[in-house]
Amino acid sequence: MPARILDGLKIRDEIFAELKTEIGRLHNIGIRPGLAAVLVGENPASQLYVKSKIAACEQLGMASWLHTPPANITTEYMLQLVRDLNADDNVDGILIQLPLPGQVDAKRVLEAVDPAKDVDGFHPVSMGMLVSNRPGLVACTPAGCMEILRRNQIAVEGANAVVLGRSDIVGKPMALLLLHANATVTICHSKTKDLPEVIRRADIVVAAIGKEGYVQADWIKPGAAVIDVGTNKVTDAAEAAALLRNFPERLEKFRAKGNVLIGDVHPDAAQVAGALTPVPGGVGPMTITMLMSNTVKAARLRRGASATAARS
Numbered sequence: 001m002p003a004r005i006l007d008g009l010k011i012r013d014e015i016f017a018e019l020k021t022e023i024g025r026l027h028n029i030g031i032r033p034g035l036a037a038v039l040v041g042e043n044p045a046s047q048l049y050v051k052s053k054i055a056a057c058e059q060l061g062m063a064s065w066l067h068t069p070p071a072n073i074t075t076e077y078m079l080q081l082v083r084d085l086n087a088d089d090n091v092d093g094i095l096i097q098l099p100l101p102g103q104v105d106a107k108r109v110l111e112a113v114d115p116a117k118d119v120d121g122f123h124p125v126s127m128g129m130l131v132s133n134r135p136g137l138v139a140c141t142p143a144g145c146m147e148i149l150r151r152n153q154i155a156v157e158g159a160n161a162v163v164l165g166r167s168d169i170v171g172k173p174m175a176l177l178l179l180h181a182n183a184t185v186t187i188c189h190s191k192t193k194d195l196p197e198v199i200r201r202a203d204i205v206v207a208a209i210g211k212e213g214y215v216q217a218d219w220i221k222p223g224a225a226v227i228d229v230g231t232n233k234v235t236d237a238a239e240a241a242a243l244l245r246n247f248p249e250r251l252e253k254f255r256a257k258g259n260v261l262i263g264d265v266h267p268d269a270a271q272v273a274g275a276l277t278p279v280p281g282g283v284g285p286m287t288i289t290m291l292m293s294n295t296v297k298a299a300r301l302r303r304g305a306s307a308t309a310a311r312s
């Protein structure tokens with residue numbers, strides 16, 4: 001039986017509706033949550049990401065500010081900009097769009113962000129809060145994966161969960177979130193031995209490695225839940241034909257468009273898994289969703305009791 005499709009767009013709409021209600025209540029007590037985005041230079045992909053983040057703020061009735069320093073910016077200028085945003089009480093969340101140009105010390109800039117406004121969850125203080133399971137701002141993509149599991153009633157407690165990838169922004173926080181939800185967690189990386197065997201034991205697989213179709217269908221335990229974080233653009237016709245051999249409609253679309261987005265899990269896994277996030281339309285929409293959610297959460301945590309009361 002084909003896997004149940006875990007629709008990220010549907011969950012985004014649900015969470016947006018909840019956030020709209022909460023933001024409406026915050027407006028009633030004079031609070032307008034706001035996100036400041038910093039976009040350095042003119043990278044077209046980054047421009048597109050930031051544009052959709054600002055559009056989401058507008059859709060939800062949140063304030064947003066866009067700062068666009070030129071590509072030849074210095075670390076010192078960036079640090080001053082971050083200090084100004086830290087000091088601005090209207091700003092609840094600060095988003096530094098990555099990558100930053102090579103001459104900018106990205107680590108110093110990210111660490112200068114006030115942890116209370118760290119809506120990307122990248123600051124070491126945010127990571128520390130997550131490690132010790134205290135309330136804080138959690139990296140958006142893994143937080144979104146947990147929402148997908150929770151809102152589809154996929155049991156995490158007691159499950160064997162395997163996370164592929166150990167990056168600071170996806171793999172590590174994902175493993176910690178699953179651990180705090182009482183899964184038994186295994187983290188795999190490029191040096192893991194017998195990866196197919198490790199994955200075969202998993203009730204929940206989260207793949208975040210950045211390699212299209214890498215996880216084969218016969219590595220998946222029948223009925224397992226598969227969360228595919230990978231978003232890889234495939235442009236090679238032979239590769240697309242091999243990956244989409246059982247998906248003639250998608251292959252047709254590839255032929256018309258010249259590219260297709262493929263996750264880290266082979267599309268054929270849909271025949272084995274019990275539930276699966278599609279690519280695109282699974283984890284992808286959750287990242288912006290959780291950025292919005294984190295900005296509202298930051299507003300609530302920063303602005304104290306009256307804002308917290310507006311939640312319920």
Ligand code: NAP
Nearest residue numbers: 141165166167170189190208209210229230231283284287
């Ligand atoms: P990353 O920083 O490049 O990390 C990749 C991880 O995968 C590393 O830990 C690496 O291991 C591991 N890895 C690589 N090859 C492997 C293999 N053959 N077997 C086992 N592990 C392997 O990537 P990332 O930033 O975490 O992103 C991962 C993927 O998620 C990418 O496709 C990215 O585009 C996607 N992504 C999607 C969203 C979204 O919104 N949907 C958001 C963020 C990321 P080592 O540590 O040993 O090198």
